[in-house]
Amino acid sequence: MARYSEEFKHSIISKMMPPQNQSVDDIAKETGLSKATLYTWPRKAREKGLIVPGGETNSERWSTQDKFQIVLETSTLSEVELAEYCREKGIYVEQVKAWKDACLQANGGVAQEASRLQKQLKQRERENRQLQKELNIKERAIGRDCCVACSTKKSPYDLGGRRGRLISASDRKNAIELIDETVKTGAREKMACHELGISQRTLQRWREAETLQDQRQVVKRPVPKNKLTKEERAAIVAIANSEAFQSLPPSQIVPTLADKMIYIASESTFYRVLREHNQQHHRGRSKTPTKKPLATHCATGPNQVWMWDITWLPGPIKGKYYYLYLILDLFSRKIVAWDIWEEESAEFASELVRRAVLSERLTRNHPLILHSDNGSPMKGVTLLELLYKLGITPSRSRPRVSNDNPYAESIFRTCKYRPGYPAKGFKDLDAARLWILEFVHWYNYQHKHSGIKFVTPDQRHTDLDKEILENRKRVYEMARARHPERWTGSTRDWTLEDKVWLNPERSKIEPESKQNIAS
Numbered sequence: 001m002a003r004y005s006e007e008f009k010h011s012i013i014s015k016m017m018p019p020q021n022q023s024v025d026d027i028a029k030e031t032g033l034s035k036a037t038l039y040t041w042p043r044k045a046r047e048k049g050l051i052v053p054g055g056e057t058n059s060e061r062w063s064t065q066d067k068f069q070i071v072l073e074t075s076t077l078s079e080v081e082l083a084e085y086c087r088e089k090g091i092y093v094e095q096v097k098a099w100k101d102a103c104l105q106a107n108g109g110v111a112q113e114a115s116r117l118q119k120q121l122k123q124r125e126r127e128n129r130q131l132q133k134e135l136n137i138k139e140r141a142i143g144r145d146c147c148v149a150c151s152t153k154k155s156p157y158d159l160g161g162r163r164g165r166l167i168s169a170s171d172r173k174n175a176i177e178l179i180d181e182t183v184k185t186g187a188r189e190k191m192a193c194h195e196l197g198i199s200q201r202t203l204q205r206w207r208e209a210e211t212l213q214d215q216r217q218v219v220k221r222p223v224p225k226n227k228l229t230k231e232e233r234a235a236i237v238a239i240a241n242s243e244a245f246q247s248l249p250p251s252q253i254v255p256t257l258a259d260k261m262i263y264i265a266s267e268s269t270f271y272r273v274l275r276e277h278n279q280q281h282h283r284g285r286s287k288t289p290t291k292k293p294l295a296t297h298c299a300t301g302p303n304q305v306w307m308w309d310i311t312w313l314p315g316p317i318k319g320k321y322y323y324l325y326l327i328l329d330l331f332s333r334k335i336v337a338w339d340i341w342e343e344e345s346a347e348f349a350s351e352l353v354r355r356a357v358l359s360e361r362l363t364r365n366h367p368l369i370l371h372s373d374n375g376s377p378m379k380g381v382t383l384l385e386l387l388y389k390l391g392i393t394p395s396r397s398r399p400r401v402s403n404d405n406p407y408a409e410s411i412f413r414t415c416k417y418r419p420g421y422p423a424k425g426f427k428d429l430d431a432a433r434l435w436i437l438e439f440v441h442w443y444n445y446q447h448k449h450s451g452i453k454f455v456t457p458d459q460r461h462t463d464l465d466k467e468i469l470e471n472r473k474r475v476y477e478m479a480r481a482r483h484p485e486r487w488t489g490s491t492r493d494w495t496l497e498d499k500v501w502l503n504p505e506r507s508k509i510e511p512e513s514k515q516n517i518a519s
Contacts (some may be wrong), residue, residue: 008432009041009045012027012031012033012041013041013042015027016038016042021089024038024039032150032515033366038378041232044239048165059178059402063239064155067099067102067103068103070089070091070094070096070099071099071100071103071117073085073118074096074100074343075100075118076118076119076371083095083145083373084212087404092419094419095419095422107395108294108343111352115319129501141473143375147167150373152398161197165213166216167214169211169212169213169214170212172212173212175196175198175203176206176207178192178300179192179193179196179203181374189203191460198517200413207234210299216311228269228273232264232265233273235264236264236265236269236270236273236274237273237274237279239253239257239264240253240274240279240310241279242268250267250270250271251267254266254267258462263264270324278472286362293505294309294398294404294503294504294505295371295395295396295397295398295404295502295503296429296501296504296505297369297371297395297501297502297503298499298500298501299329299330299331299499299500299501299502300331300498300499300500301331301498302329302331302332302334302460303329303331303336303360303362303366303368304330304331304368304369305326305329305330305331305368305369305371305502306328306329306330306336306356306366306368306369306370306371307328307330307371307372307405307407307408307410307502308325308326308328308349308352308353308370308372309326309372309373309375309408309409310323310324310328310344310349310372310375310377311323311324311325311326311412311415311416312324313432313436314422314423314424314426316426316427316428317425320425322340322341322342322429323340323341323347324338324339324340324341324412324415324427324432325338325339325340325341325349325437326338326408326411326412327352327356327370328351328407328408328411329461330371330407330454330458330500330502331460331461332457332458333407333411333449333451333452333460333461334457334460335411335440335442335444335455335457336356336359336360336377337352337355337356337441338352338436339351339352339355339433340429340432340433341437342429343378344375344376345377345380345381346377346378346379346380346381346383347380347382348377349377349378349380349383349385350380350382350386351385353370353383353386353390353392354386354390357392359415360408361410362390364389364390364391365391366391367391367393368390368391368392368393369394369395370387370392370393370395371394371395371396371398371403371405371502372394372395372396372397372405372408373405374396374397374399375399378396379396397503404503406503407502411443414443415436415443418439418442420435421435422435443457444456444457444458445458452465452496453469453494453495453496454464454495455468455469464495468492469495469496470493470494472494473494474492476491476492476494477491479491
């Protein structure tokens with residue numbers, strides 16, 4: 001077995017990563033390496049932390065050479081072309097501009113001097129892609145035309161579908177005859193199989209089989225070797241109902257039998273057999289164990305249900321963190337209050353809630369629910385006392401459940417994946433507060449939220465969303481009136497439900513309300 005140096009492996013992996021993004025097929029043809037090897041090397045490098053999961057290079061780990069190459073490639077692009085380039089490479093325009101400024105300061109405008117060569121290279125790559133695309137289209141057209149020419153013999157049943165599906169013998173026979181005819185007329189067998197929705201290997205297996213009947217329908221399957229006999233099942237029931245074990249559960253019967261050097265069956269088998277005989281029920285004076293219900297709430301307007309949580313923000317050194325307290329409105333997704341402190345405490349949470357109530361001008365008679373998880377600041381006496389004074393109903397998610405407060409987790413992810421987020425840490429508390437202040441302003445007043453039909457949270461909070469969505473509906477109807485041939489159905493649905501649920505129960509929600517639940 002040939003062994004390759006780490007330098008060679010790194011050079012091959014670099015070709016797969018941005019900005020080159022070469023395909024595995026091209027690299028295999030160029031180097032002679034197998035595809036399995038080319039898939040294995042990036043996976044092992046990902047496990048060692050050399051590249052991040054997902055196959056894309058982390059923007060924080062771009063090498064100097066890669067950044068300089070990207071600057072050269074984008075030096076002659078317009079703003080629109082630059083945006084398209086960044087979407088293809090998985091980076092932000094702000095990153096490219098920052099790298100370009102750094103290159104201009106360090107190299108005195110080298111990027112501009114190489115723009116002509118890069119433009120020619122880009123033009124050649126575009127021509128090569130276009131030629132390859134035309135070649136693939138022509139190959140597919142040959143197989144498709146031949147299949148269409150013989151379509152009168154095709155089975156009325158669709159052969160396409162999921163892997164492992166059952167296909168009748170008549171459909172298999174018709175498919176073999178149809179493919180043989182198309183191959184004789186000049187089509188490629190692989191393309192003909194693709195048009196019928198089967199693989200070439202499946203066709204070969206059908207030809208080699210003695211019969212076209214699917215044997216899974218007629219085969220006699222053997223009885224599992226580990227299946228209990230009737231005598232063994234009867235023995236389990238008899239032992240459970242014997243005088244010595246009649247009041248004991250299987251969790252105590254099995255160990256007791258083991259102490260006597262007796263093994264009949266496992267504990268789970270005891271439970272299963274007793275359930276089959278309708279003899280496994282809750283007994284005793286203790287309450288029957290029940291699952292805790294979801295903390296489900298419905299908001300029909302702003303300031304009815306708030307959600308809040310705390311997340312860590314990296315500090316200037318390893319192990320140093322700042323704590324972001326944030327309150328979000330369920331109906332509008334607006335951030336109604338936030339602050340950053342150096343520790344978690346119920347006192348800081350109480351101050352934030354008091355500030356949110358004042359900013360929204362709420363009275364004690366206003367019904368309001370504050371939902372959170374089960375952290376210690378959320379259950380502090382100081383916070384609970386304040387909520388009682390303000391007439392706010394506390395609500396908490398189920399213990400050890402991570403998805404009962406999904407909106408709060410979602411806003412934290414949006415925050416930490418924004419361009420410009422200092423992943424290496426904030427310099428100090430003031431720097432963290434300044435960055436979050438800019439983020440909150442962008443989120444409330446500029447960000448078009450996908451969960452509320454792409455209006456801003458402030459527009460939803462102030463009841464401006466209805467006019468905006470009605471205007472969008474009119475725009476789409478006018479566009480459809482101008483070109484009705486371009487619309488096969490109704491226009492895009494811009495209606496927004498008035499009910500928003502937190503952790504909805506399926507049995508309590510109308511079907512039309514489900515589309516309003518954010519993921």
